[in-house]
Amino acid sequence: RHDADFQLSIASITENSSTDCSAQDLHLQAQQLAGRLKCDSVVSAISAGPGTVNFTINRELLAKTVLQQVWKDGSEYGVKSELFSAVPRQKAVIEFSSPNIAKKFHIGHLRSTIVGNFIANLKVALGHEVVRINYLGDWGMQFGLLGVGFQSFGNKEKLKSSPLQHLFEVYVQINKAAEDENTKKLAKDFFRKLEEHDEQTLSIWKQFRDLSIEEYIRIYKRLGVHFDEYSGESFYQEKAQEVLKMLEDKGLLQKTIKGTGVVDLSENKDLSSVSTVMRSDGTSLYITRDLAAAIDRMNKHSWDTMIYVTDKSQSNHFQHLFQILKLMGYDWAERCQHVPFGLVQGMKTRRGEVIFLEDVLNEVRARMLQNMTSTKTTKEIQDPMETAEKVGLAALIIQDFRGLLSSDYQFSWDRALQSRGDTGVFLQYTHARLHSLEQMHGNAELTDVNVACLQEPDAISVLQHLLRYDEVLYRSSQDLQPKHIVSYLLTLSHLAAVAHRTLPVKGSAPDVAQARLCLFHAARSVLANGMKLLGITPVTQM
Secondary structure (H helix, E strand, C coil): CCCCCEEEEHHHCCCCCCCCCCHHHHHHHHHHHHHHCCCCCCEEEEEEECCEEEEEECHHHHHHHHHHHHHHHHHHCCCCCHHHCCCCCCEEEEECCCCECCCCCCHHHHHHHHHHHHHHHHHHHCCCEEEEEEEEECCCHHHHHHHHHHHHHCCHHHHHHCHHHHHHHHHHHHHHHCCCHHHHHHHHHHHHHHHCCCHHHHHHHHHHHHHHHHHHHHHHHHHCCCCCEEEEHHHHHHHHHHHHHHHHHCCCEEECCCCCEEEECCCCCCCCCEEEEECCCCCECHHHHHHHHHHHHHHHHCCCEEEEEEEHHHHHHHHHHHHHHHHCCCHHHHHEEEEEECCEECCEECCEECCCHHHHHHHHHHHHHHHHHHCCCCCCCCCHHHHHHHHHHHHHHHHHHCCCCCCCEECCHHHHCCCCCCCHHHHHHHHHHHHHHHHHHCCCCCCCCCHHHCCCHHHHHHHHHHHCHHHHHHHHHHHCCCHHHHHHHHHHHHHHHHHHHHCCCCCCCHHHHHHHHHHHHHHHHHHHHHHHHHCCCCCCCC
16 A cells, blocks of 8 residues: 555464465454554554555654754765664775776776765765775786887877876787787786886886876765775785795695696596696796785785675675685685676777776767767756766666676666656656756744645655665665665655655745645655765756
8 A cells, every 4th residue: 555654564473374374364364464453653553455454654753753863964864773783883895987998997897986986976885995906907917018019109298198008009019919929028028027126127017006096086076985095906916925834834735747836626636627837937826916916915904804896707706716815814704895897888989999987988078078068958957068077977886786686788878868757867857957947935843844835645645665774775785786776766766756746835824835845855855865875976057
């Protein structure tokens, strides 16, 4: 029933729930129970449904409680709920984004960036301490090639003005020549010098890294994302060798016929499942560096939980990583978690396939700007570029967060940027409309609201929905999936849009207008809170 606020399922409380009671029995039990329960000052109605007992809260109390709570808690509404009172405050390390220098910043990195940012935002909102780490691909043979390539094709000015693009171009050019034996040898030499800490070589590498990070920071800023630490594989060269020594000391490192080093992960220790941690020449691999990084972060941050946000093709890698850590005697491996996400197909910009994150941001801004200028309702906005960017980002994020993170999806610009329907554009539009309503009628004061004026079904629907916000936050905090919050905010926007149509502020009696303003203010406040958690900046005009 739409007007009931809470529902009790009879099946959940009957002693002998294993013997299947017929639907008729349950209905009868529900009616008997409902008949024996009395209303009071909180519960105004009790009725029986099919196997359920429904409770309706006193409408004035509902309005008063919800509005006061939203007003009082402000941006902490929902977070202060008793649902979280038993949850201990913890320290979380979150590794996300993690692009490779001189290579494409592909859509998978974008996904990792916005998902990791959401998880970090949610944890911070819930009072946890969070360390955001960007683990760059900043080491390896490709830097040998890049170093040689830069000597041939590099340009210092271009490196300073647009490092990511220039290094990518150099890398593409040198890769064409990489078949050449001489080039191969030079690249090997360059990388060997790097590994031996040759000063001149290191300073070239450091310049590539520093200038890339500077540009990353600028672009992340457009996304509303920041990191506490720019780490990378380069930090763990020596430490990876220490890890190999530890594995050897613990008798976990086994040599194969080919001379590589493996760790046996099989149940029966018959090498049916192994993880390779060392090349035949004794150098470390990606997973060895990951082991070193995990141990180092534990020593440095003594975290309670560590989360890695990468695409699901790496699930196996992380399973191995956590298993090896456990075999090494690190019980905290159980508190490591991989949050996998699916692949995005079909994201193209006008320049073709996505190579740089900036291309995506520029594209979404340009498309949004075009949509905004073609609609009649766009008044003179102070900063249309800025607004287009924020609305466009909302569109990208909502399209990405609507389903389970682990599912693949087909990207569509047209679908993402529709102004009607379940999109980020619709959320922004709703927020802007509610904001201008407040601007027009002055801000509502909660002190003297007559809640008796909020009895219409459309007002009640909004209030009931606001009441449930904490449950949604709780769900997302348990499984780290943003979709619960997304569907909540979309529903809130639809309900608010209906109420906006049917419950006018303008031309209503003063106390009715005041009460409605207060309702709309509460809806906008919760909408803004939820959007910010998802990594969206709410706009006030569009």
